[in-house]
Amino acid sequence: MLYLKLRRQLSHPVLALLQSQLTQSVSVRFIHLGDGDPEPQSEGGIPPYVPSLQPPAYVIRKAGFDLLKDPWCNKGSAFPKSERDRLGLRGLLPPRSLTLDLQAARFMEDYYHPRHLIPPEDVKSGGVTPEMARRWKVLQELQDRNETLFYRVLFEHFTEMAPIIYTPTVGWVCVNYHKLYRRPRGMYFSAEDRGDMAAMMYNWPQPDVQAIVVTDGSRILGLGDLGINGLGIPIGKLDLYCAAAGFSPSKVLPVVIDVGTNNESLRADRHYAGLRIPRITGPEYFEILDEFVTAAMARWPNAVLQFEDFSIEHAGPLLRRYRKDHLVFNDDIQGTAATALAGLYGALRVLNLPAAALKEQRIVCVGAGSAGMGVVRMIAAGMQKQGLSFEQAASRFWVLDYNGLITIARSSVAEHVRPFACRDPRHEGESLLSVIKRIKPTILLGLAGAGRLFTEETLTAMNEGCPQQRPIIFPMSNPTSRMECTAEEAMRCTGGRAIYASGSPQTPVELPDGRTVAVSQANNMYIFPGVALGGFLGQTRIITDAMLMAAAEELPKLVPKEDLEKGLVYPRLAAIRDISASIATAVALAAGEEGRLRGRMRDKFAQGPDAMRSFISKSMFYPDYKALVHLPNGLEE
Numbered sequence: 190m191l192y193l194k195l196r197r198q199l200s201h202p203v204l205a206l207l208q209s210q211l212t213q214s215v216s217v218r219f220i221h222l223g224d225g226d227p228e229p230q231s232e233g234g235i236p237p238y239v240p241s242l243q244p245p246a247y248v249i250r251k252a253g254f255d256l257l258k259d260p261w262c263n264k265g266s267a268f269p270k271s272e273r274d275r276l277g278l279r280g281l282l283p284p285r286s287l288t289l290d291l292q293a294a295r296f297m298e299d300y301y302h303p304r305h306l307i308p309p310e311d312v313k314s315g316g317v318t319p320e321m322a323r324r325w326k327v328l329q330e331l332q333d334r335n336e337t338l339f340y341r342v343l344f345e346h347f348t349e350m351a352p353i354i355y356t357p358t359v360g361w362v363c364v365n366y367h368k369l370y371r372r373p374r375g376m377y378f379s380a381e382d383r384g385d386m387a388a389m390m391y392n393w394p395q396p397d398v399q400a401i402v403v404t405d406g407s408r409i410l411g412l413g414d415l416g417i418n419g420l421g422i423p424i425g426k427l428d429l430y431c432a433a434a435g436f437s438p439s440k441v442l443p444v445v446i447d448v449g450t451n452n453e454s455l456r457a458d459r460h461y462a463g464l465r466i467p468r469i470t471g472p473e474y475f476e477i478l479d480e481f482v483t484a485a486m487a488r489w490p491n492a493v494l495q496f497e498d499f500s501i502e503h504a505g506p507l508l509r510r511y512r513k514d515h516l517v518f519n520d521d522i523q524g525t526a527a528t529a530l531a532g533l534y535g536a537l538r539v540l541n542l543p544a545a546a547l548k549e550q551r552i553v554c555v556g557a558g559s560a561g562m563g564v565v566r567m568i569a570a571g572m573q574k575q576g577l578s579f580e581q582a583a584s585r586f587w588v589l590d591y592n593g594l595i596t597i598a599r600s601s602v603a604e605h606v607r608p609f610a611c612r613d614p615r616h617e618g619e620s621l622l623s624v625i626k627r628i629k630p631t632i633l634l635g636l637a638g639a640g641r642l643f644t645e646e647t648l649t650a651m652n653e654g655c656p657q658q659r660p661i662i663f664p665m666s667n668p669t670s671r672m673e674c675t676a677e678e679a680m681r682c683t684g685g686r687a688i689y690a691s692g693s694p695q696t697p698v699e700l701p702d703g704r705t706v707a708v709s710q711a712n713n714m715y716i717f718p719g720v721a722l723g724g725f726l727g728q729t730r731i732i733t734d735a736m737l738m739a740a741a742e743e744l745p746k747l748v749p750k751e752d753l754e755k756g757l758v759y760p761r762l763a764a765i766r767d768i769s770a771s772i773a774t775a776v777a778l779a780a781g782e783e784g785r786l787r788g789r790m791r792d793k794f795a796q797g798p799d800a801m802r803s804f805i806s807k808s809m810f811y812p813d814y815k816a817l818v819h820l821p822n823g824l825e826e
């Protein structure tokens with residue numbers, strides 16, 4: 190302990206500077222002596238007590254994450270930049286420093302009007318109700334207090350709680366994150382951190398991070414650009430990594446990259462804590478992302494890195510940039526694609542058709558973005574496995590975007606969309622209804638994020654065009670308010686014939702004849718936890734198309750016969766841990782066949798699938814209290 194006797198009252202910055210120079214390894218006490226005061230006498234080396242009601246600064250022995258968890262010293266998002274630098278807080282807080290007054294105003298707004306954050310149309314569409322928002326807050330508080338207990342209840346009530354921690358409630362959370370923000374969870378890397386990211390990585394307290402989910406907040410579900418508020422999505426996805434795939438909660442890291450936002454109302458909002466600049470694009474954008482990926486992989490070289498909710502101009506290029514060298518995947522492109530293909534195989538099983546029947550389907554996909562085109566490509570790959578050439582497979586698709594049907598007549602059609610553009614230029618821009626009436630598709634997919642595009646007329650036309658085979662209708666956009674149609678609408682317009690699955694959860698539908706139809710959820714949550722687990726435990730270095738195809742082919746096998754009879758195309762969420770273990774095993778097996786496994790999983794591969802499955806299941810985290818051991822100072826672990 191070092192005691193410093195100060196004759197003059199020093200200002201806060203000077204004290205802070207002194208403190209910073211003395212580092213955290215030395216505990217310091219400042220003792221103020223007014224000019225002319227007699228020096229207090231010490232008794233046998235013990236410094237005398239000097240009363241002070243208002244100390245000019247607090248002496249703290251904590252820094253970084255520990256400091257943020259200490260309610261006596263924590264200033265949350267109001268830590269000034271100088272203190273963030275000195276106290277190891279960079280990256281742990283949203284980039285902009287707020288003031289205590291702003292924090293107080295934010296609290297009071299929530300205190301008086303917690304429900305004003307929920308748009309009436311969301312409540313009407315069954316999207317997010319005030320009760321769901323309340324439950325999210327309660328769960329959030331529990332997670333901040335006790336993660337073991339949080340995961341125990343999530344485990345035991347997964348089906349009920351998934352819509353609260355994930356879509357649709359997570360969409361509402363992201364829209365309002367700047368008002369709901371309470372405690373740090375995850376890391377922020379902003380354009381202003383260039384050059385410092387490698388050092389900032391060490392502000393994260395966990396030396397062994399195994400999974401990172403990163404977003405730049407540019408396309409959050411179907412809700413558009415939400416800037417750093419998008420961090421809610423990596424948090425929700427990683428909750429699923431832990432609950433569904435058994436990653437340890439202390440070993441996952443949610444990240445948001447702040448390159449500005451084009452959401453002007455958010456930029457103008459006084460509570461928004463991200464950079465208030467328009468989005469950086471072009472080479473500068475890629476430099477920032479390169480620095481982040483390099484820094485993250487340097488500190489945690491074995492971690493799996495999931496890209497989430499990047500807008501279309503960056504999602505594909507980023508995936509192509511890193512997928513050959515790093516254990517990365519893009520959930521929206523690859524996870525969604527595997528999910529959709531799995532759902533279609535499940536639907537064929539419901540119809541008592543073999544997987545080979547995939548190549549006979551006529552498929553309309555509304556939405557030609559990252560998710561839509563990822564799905565189309567993967568289904569085409571599935572058709573190729575059933576014997577079609579790529580050109581034959583591509584000719585089974587009709588893809589629409591905001592301007593209607595995409596044909597070869599379009600001058601500006603993107604390279605990856607071109608092979609799926611309709612060959613007949615006369616149909617350029619044709620409406621969805623007209624395409625359905627002309628083509629009579631058997632499958633209708635929605636990945637536009639634009640709300641109720643599957644109107645009554647559309648759904649009725651879909652039904653009339655499929656007299657032999659029940660129509661397969663997957664409105665996959667999220668959250669509920671952006672879905673293309675509800676389950677009730679689909680069932681009503683098809684007389685209950687539709688084989689239906691939606692991106693966000695829906696309640697069962699009662700048909701006029703008294704039957705109740707259960708509804709499947711076509712969401713990448715079935716795939717990404719298992720893919721990440723298989724890739725991580727197998728230390729496969731990269732995630733290949735064959736590994737993703739294995740996941741897509743495994744999932745439909747997990748639907749029990751009695752559920753197929755009810756029209757369900759995905760397995761029940763209650764079995765999510767078994768599902769993730771099966772997906773991880775299939776992914777690791779595919780990696781083994783490509784010679785990509787390392788470490789213990791390679792030995793298990795030699796022993797066979799059962800050994801792999803057992804190794805995977807045993808590696809999964811289960812929430813239970815472990816004995817705690819206190820190490821006295823000076824002893825190393």
Ligand SMILES: NC(=O)C1=CN([C@@H]2O[C@H](COP(=O)(O)OP(=O)(O)OC[C@H]3O[C@@H](n4cnc5c(N)ncnc54)[C@H](OP(=O)(O)O)[C@@H]3O)[C@@H](O)[C@H]2O)C=CC1
Binds near residue numbers: 639
């Ligand atoms: N269920 C799941 O697991 C997943 C669901 N999704 C959902 O998919 C949706 C799209 O995501 P993503 O592909 O990344 O987004 P993108 O922004 O990359 O693509 C959106 C596409 O939809 C088109 N579109 C927009 N409005 C309309 C409209 N009115 N009519 C027809 N097409 C339209 C766009 O056309 P244009 O370019 O002309 O504007 C674009 O082709 C989101 O809602 C997301 O939540 C995503 C991943 C997983």
Ligand SMILES: CC(=O)C(=O)O
Binds near residue numbers: 356666712714
């Ligand atoms: C589910 C998901 O990843 C999305 O809607 O973007």
Ligand SMILES: [Mg+2]
Binds near residue numbers: 410498520
């Ligand atoms: Mg997503």
